[in-house]
Amino acid sequence: MTSFAVIGSGAVGGFYGSKLAQAGHDVHFLFRQSAAHVREHGLHVRSIDGDYHLTDVSAHETHDTIPRCDVVIVAVKSNVNPDVTDVVAAVVKPGGVVVLIQNGLGGEPLFADALPADVEVIGGLAFLNSQRTGANEVTHMGNGGLTIAGYRPGYEPAGITPGMELIGAAYEGTTVPVTLDGELIRARWTKGMWNIPYNSLSVVLAADTSELMNEPASEALVRTIMEEVSAAAAADGCELMEGLMELMLDATRAMEPYATSMKVDYDAGRVLEVESIVGEPLRRGQGLGVSMPVIEAVYRQLTFINARIGAV
């Protein structure tokens, strides 16, 4: 049986970890302050796929009590990554696997550098609409897919790796559709095409996705940012799917008004994931010689806003 540790048991880690526990895997959650509460009351998942209640949850205040595991799922906010590399190093088995379920770029190289060379680092992309709604409750409002793709230095394509197959197998029989992707960087640019404009503008303009789509000026701005992402991806060797931009615009127009993760963080007064979602893709694109003036402008706006949040 594969053993799992979940570092960061919030909306994302709590959801994906609970699915593994429900399927009978040995899952250990780092819950910090709420660990005792979860041990006593279990973990509630309110889901559009059906609610469930996990009892007998292995919830930990600190990683010291978590045994070394085959797979460590890291689902903290990217800003916290530098604070948890030691934790991950302490709970992953030699030759184990670390899956980083986060947005944007920059996390995988950080962990790859910090961990022993025999640990496999995998990038995870959550297509999930969930929020932590209580000390022991996660609410899952839509989607649920998980894409995983192996990391190689410089985000070179890794193909399908043993670690990816291990994780894919673990989710078999659950409601989580797992996609194994051989090109992490392409997956990140594809998701970034949505994340970069909508996360940025939702904070700068204090707007939900519908408001951004309903006003021609902001829709034009979304498009310009998507075009810059597309140019960066192309320079990075990733021709994105033909028509992807229109597809994303149409899908977003058809969606219920949605608050992006960055907007949710902003409204909660939390520091924003500016570097992973915007700063790292910007620097990577610019490093490839791509002009990205509008993303640079919103990056600077978000950096200003983040400094103000951090200063409070």
Next chain:
Amino acid sequence: MTSFAVIGSGAVGGFYGSKLAQAGHDVHFLFRQSAAHVREHGLHVRSIDGDYHLTDVSAHETHDTIPRCDVVIVAVKSNVNPDVTDVVAAVVKPGGVVVLIQNGLGGEPLFADALPADVEVIGGLAFLNSQRTGANEVTHMGNGGLTIAGYRPGYEPAGITPGMELIGAAYEGTTVPVTLDGELIRARWTKGMWNIPYNSLSVVLAADTSELMNEPASEALVRTIMEEVSAAAAADGCELMEGLMELMLDATRAMEPYATSMKVDYDAGRVLEVESIVGEPLRRGQGLGVSMPVIEAVYRQLTFINARIGAV
């Protein structure tokens, strides 16, 4: 004696008009709702150059009671221009002068097209820190200079015109230093180099000038916008003063925290002067083949914000 009408008797028109009245000129103010109050109580100017109180003010509810004047000073918000061209046409003498004291571009051609060909249109640039602080009170916090420059179709240089000399002469002996400028478009681009970044970013980032200068990310954004303005001005035949950008940055850094006029409008829930201050310069620059992606981005952001204000 030269007669003046002031259309828009707020922080700018109230101040510059009061200086003429104080100097003994025949000045008629369109005060709309507060006209009776001003007739009864006079007009108070609280000024760092010394407070004064004008009694016996010719304050009007409507332009119908204003006689035709030699000079009409238009100091309404630029968004209101289309609503006052008829008013101005009704109060300006044949062969008279109209001075448009506003920020940005687009106002002069609108009035020039709407007025008889023998009326001279002059652009006015206020270097003034004033606010309307009551129904019959203007507070003047600093500076006070007025630059005037004749308008010719397409903003071609007009040189020093008779109308400009008339206005310059009227302010002689007042505390208002008047500069006669032969190149309106250069004056507008020069002022725009400050107005475009600081007005835009103060609204989008909800910040005063000090906050914008103290954070490297927003200062970098101010610089990028200034560089785009500079490129547009150069394409428009206006090489701006060597070192102007650094001068403006240094001066702004040294200033007390300052809320731009657009920020003041935003905080008061008023529609913003987006088109004259940002949209028209952007279109003029782009029409000259200049790439202005960051100004275009903030223009779209401001258009989004303005639509939300207008929708309230």
